[in-house]
Amino acid sequence: MKVTETELDLIETYLDGELPMSEAEGLWRRLALEPELTAALDELRTDRALRINVWEQCEPAEAAAITVSRQINSAIGRRRVWESARRGAFYVTAAAACMLIGINIGRQQGLITPAAPNGISQNVAQNVAMNSNVGNANTSAVPVNILDGSGRIVAMPSFQTMQEANNFARQFNNPNSSPVRTVSSGDAGQNVVPVSDVTQF
């Protein structure tokens, strides 16, 4: 009696170790009684052994496997170096970006300003103070103290009149105005220092 496809599948499932115990016991009983089934089992075992031979021939020699392992580990080592370098570049780029953002914020807040052409920054101009020794409007110079952030006098231009001194101070303190470049000359012998020359102090 020819063995059916279903019976062949059953035997193969048994050879694969996947047959539940109850079904395996039923198969054993049939194998004891049906020689065709036993012949089919033997044939399937032989075929399986041939295939396992094929799979085992696919195994590389030990030396070849070691070579491949070393190649893989070398490739991984190179990848690790690359990852470290990339991480370092990322941190440097991030730090540079933070600095740029900080500088831009500082400029917008007015904490960092570009220096005026005369070398005095405009925030210094906020500390322009009038010298207490104001002279006569007609005959004496009116000095003006320009102070830095820590209160030190960095320049001391003089003006002929209080009006000029006030105008200077107003324009200097205004960040939107261009630096004052007019030079007014007083009486002979008096030197009125233009704004652009204040840096000489």
Add this chain to the structure above:
Amino acid sequence: MSSEEQWQPTSPEDSAKLFERAVSLHSKRLLAIARAIVGTRASPEDIVQQAFMNLYQHRHRYDWREPGGLLRRTVVNEALRILRQPHPSALAEETGAGATQETPADGLILNETVAQVRRAIERLPEHFRAALVLCEYENMPYAQIAETLGASVPQVKTWIHRGRRQLGEMLKPYMKGRERPKEETSDS
């Protein structure tokens, strides 16, 4: 400290050591699986190396203490991916370690039979081949094969059984030819 706690990676260096250990321990079998699936259509070394590099990229996701199943799954998927590519490169037929050894006459007949079986296996659809090699070479249960191949258990059973049927059909003429000389010699 138990052996399990001992192997718990606590730093990237530990993780790297476990990974290297996995490479050394499993390369040979993975190469065999890759070769069994792709045959001469691709390089099993390239497949295994690519599989490991893919895993290394995401190594932090996995537990490297028992990576066997993960490695098999990755290599099988990589092998199947290569086979699905258009015009995979054909390599010269390379044989494994066993075929290069000298054998007596009976061994030559066996080698020839095995070569016939291998050629027939290479003509199987790739999923049939992958399911067969995991079942018969790796002795994996159907459920694990299904998980590895991303299929259901009934599908895996179908692939395995149909693969064997097709092999039987392809080898029938060769096996009959081998049996006929035996019958002739026994009759004489």
